[in-house]
Amino acid sequence: MPYDPSAFPPFAVTVDLVVLTVRRHALCALAVRRGEPPFQGRWALPGGFVRADEDLAQAAARELVEETGLRVHDPAIPAQDHGAHLEQLATYGDPKRDPRMRVVSVAHLALAPDLPAPRAGGDASNARWAPVDELLEQGGYGRDGEPVAPLAFDHAQILSDGVERARSKIEYSSLATAFCPPEFTVGELRRVYEAVWGVALDPRNFHRKVTGTPGFLVPTGGTTTRQGGRPAQLFRAGGATLLNPPMLRPEV
Amino acid sequence: MPYDPSAFPPFAVTVDLVVLTVRRHALCALAVRRGEPPFQGRWALPGGFVRADEDLAQAAARELVEETGLRVHDPAIPAQDHGAHLEQLATYGDPKRDPRMRVVSVAHLALAPDLPAPRAGGDASNARWAPVDELLEQGGYGRDGEPVAPLAFDHAQILSDGVERARSKIEYSSLATAFCPPEFTVGELRRVYEAVWGVALDPRNFHRKVTGTPGFLVPTGGTTTRQGGRPAQLFRAGGATLLNPPMLRPEV
């Protein structure tokens, strides 16, 4: 393992973010419009260079704040009630993924509750929440009938990997609560699962499962009727992070 | 997202390998002895720089061949009967992880059947298979009574993450077969699970589970008695990669 620091090939290292949320019963991702070549005008995932003195997770958290204003939930700060979940996803380093130079991108996955409008460095018209199906559709048409170009770079692959990670991870962890506000009902949590998996779940069995798993949900005592119908109990996310046995995703 | 290619901070990008195998009922990892500073003389994970024209997975596969002679199993080549499993693990980029310069390491996880001796670029004395418990033990003593220094850099963290990935992944995938030779018995596969998880499994329930999961194992027709006792059927790994329902790791 000869190790000559002066001989290493020059790389740029970036972080790209797959920021997912659930809006209007659909799993949506944050997309920003590129203002310059390559892929000018095309939608892309938010991201940017890692700074010289910055850890990868710090860089991802910084980008997340810049793009969404979201703070990352830090379990070490109990007072900080809520915030986005952030984790490393995977690293993409194909030599040709950026036509200008060798860029290695460390993709991160962020899960956030439904937010107001995105802010792309203050320019809202260049950032939007889009249903992931729409972003991953190649050459289709968006909800407004406009033709949809595929995402820039290899961002379709990154987004696809991020969505798959989220889909599988809510099976065996309590991560789905990261899509919910600090207090939420069982029905709201169920609609998160339904949106992420794209399936319908039986409300009764779902209720039995989540309320019967110790440490998953903690009742706050309050109730709400914001969904219409009979008032529902409000819960907060419990301390349990691993669900055992997992919540099974229905077969197709 | 201003994007000035000339202004990016300079990074070196490496791949580090967590190569796991099962030897003598223990989960072992490949370690190489560092021949130069920093951490000269200490054990480390094998790895090296990513070349300018090389994908990350290619770089990892190249390092794996250089260090072990192992080829990576490519599902696209059915004739290639066997080979190591290789997947990306995670990326480590703390600014201070290498005292010389900013190095981002894309760690990969390789799972291999029990091998003859390792070859660290031809120098066998500088590479060895060591039980992961021993490598992760801080300031303990190895099997030969020699004091064990912790792994170089953040390699203890990387190894720990790799082991955890392997432990959880054999729960819900057929990856454990990557630790086995092309043909193996149910008992041999069970001893892989026992070594990786560090628990004892009931041979009868294990047999029922693996033979009852469609696509997991394919009988070859042969039998063997290499383990002593009654001859056992030989199997090859079946096409199934995802186990549903998973093999449950016993509670502690």
Place this chain on the structure above:
DNA sequence: GATCATAGTCGTCTGCCTGACGATAAACAC
């Protein structure tokens, strides 16, 4: 060759969990 030790393989039983689905409860709209 009888006996023993070792592994492998087949069954049984019980308890838990899930999926399917009936029934009831508490709000709102009209």
Place this chain on the structure above:
DNA sequence: GTGTTTATCGTCAGGCAGACGACTATGATC
């Protein structure tokens, strides 16, 4: 009140896992 919506509790059958008994087929030992 009636209807609609959502929440919540209960029931039942089937599947699967853990615990464990029983039997089989080899090599080792006396």
